[in-house]
Amino acid sequence: MENRNWSDLPLELLATIAESLGIIELLSFRSVCKDWSSASATASAQIESSKEAWFLVYGESPTCECLLVSNSGEKHSIHIPDLIGSSTTCLASTHGWLLLFQNGGSIFFFCPFSRAKIHLPKLPFSEITDHVATFSSPPTSENCVVAVISRSSESEELEVNMLQRGADAWTNHKTSCPLAALGAVKGAAFYEGCFSFFDSVDKLVRFYVESQDWGFFRLAVAPREKRPPEANGLEFIPRRKQFVSLGMDKRLGLSEDVSISTCGTQVSFCNVDEVLFCETIDAAESSKTSHLKGVWIQPRFFQVSPTQSW
Known part of the structure; x- marks a missing residue:
């Protein structure tokens, strides 16, 4: 033969x-x-879409390497130049895409495994502090909408900058929001024309894309089977302190002088909609030597045309 x-x-x-x-x-x-x-x-590595999110560490790295940790705990070193350095921060992660912000206001969608990029119009601010974002659908979808919310722990005002596919400028929406109604935003999700933003306790605010109205709620977390029929699909199960509960510091081998900030994501796993929150994990030692960034991501492989535009 x-x-x-x-x-x-x-x-x-x-x-x-x-x-x-x-x-x-x-x-x-x-x-x-x-x-x-x-x-x-x-x-597109769609086989991974049925699994829980993986964790990607990026930021300061003398070797210019990022670290990817699978949901089974396997670690892989990956060279992703766009994610190295302190000037790039991930604002959102969903549908296998990251939404990256760079100092100066530059913002773009990025698939870290194929290096595919889709650039967006510059944001109306040049630095980020307590900003959290999400988007309604993959950036290649004609009905994709992006929302970036800003709410510090001391401000009485809530601000959302929104961008619809094909638009060349962001629209700004503000509302008065007492601290008792919502703390600092730590999680975000989208469902049926509505952006939901969660604080670290039990409050959430919704922004309705079409009517541009706001709604304030207290999050009632209950098992899915015990929710009233009208609540099915409207509530998400929040997963706070995911980094800590999974012992990611030990899995990553982080020393006690390293701090890390994470970007959450929205995932559907076993027919349950979940929101993984953003977190900040301070170094155990008082004198930290480095600060890393991490993001929860569904590892997918997407390619777009080099001329793909928003």
């Missing part, structure tokens, strides 16, 4: 294999040769 080189496999077969791979295997598959990379052009 004649032996054939792996590089001679039919492209149709290669494409079928690529579609069945997870993100790490897909990245390795694509690096074999040009033919294998071309054959996997439509592969």
Whole structure:
């Protein structure tokens, strides 16, 4: 029987294999040769979408490497230049895409595994403090809407900057919001035309895209099967202190002089909608030597045209 080189496999077969791979295997598959990379052009590592979010560490790194931790605890070192340095911060993570902000107001969607980018119009501010964001659907969707909310622990005003697909400028929406009605925003989600923003306790505020109205609520967390029928799909299960509860500091091997801030995400797992909150974990030692950033992400592989625009 004649032996054939792996590089001679039919492209149709290669494409079928690529579609069945997870993100790490897909990245390795694509690096074999040009033919294998071309054959996997439509592969998206969708197999990972049915699993819990993974954790990506980025920011200050002398080796210019990011660290990806799977939901099973496996660690992978990945070179992602766009996520190295202190000037880049992730504001949102959902649908396998990150929303990245860079000092000066630059903001863009980014798939860290394919390096795909979609640039957005500059935000009306050049620095971020307590900003949290989310978006309604993948950035390639025609009905994608982005919302960036700002609410410090001392301000009586809540401000949302919103951008709809195809728009060339952000719209600004403000409302008076006593601290008793909502603390500092730590989580965000979108459902059926409505952005929901959560504080660290039990309050949430909703912003309705079409009417541009605000609503303030107290979050009643109950098992899904015990909720009234009209509440199904409208409430999310919040997962606060996810970094701590999973012992991510030990899994990452962080020393006690390292602090880390995380960006949360919105995920659907086992037919349950969940919101993983943003967190700030201070160094155990009083004198910290470095500060890292992390983001919860569903690891997917997306490619867009180099000319893809918002």
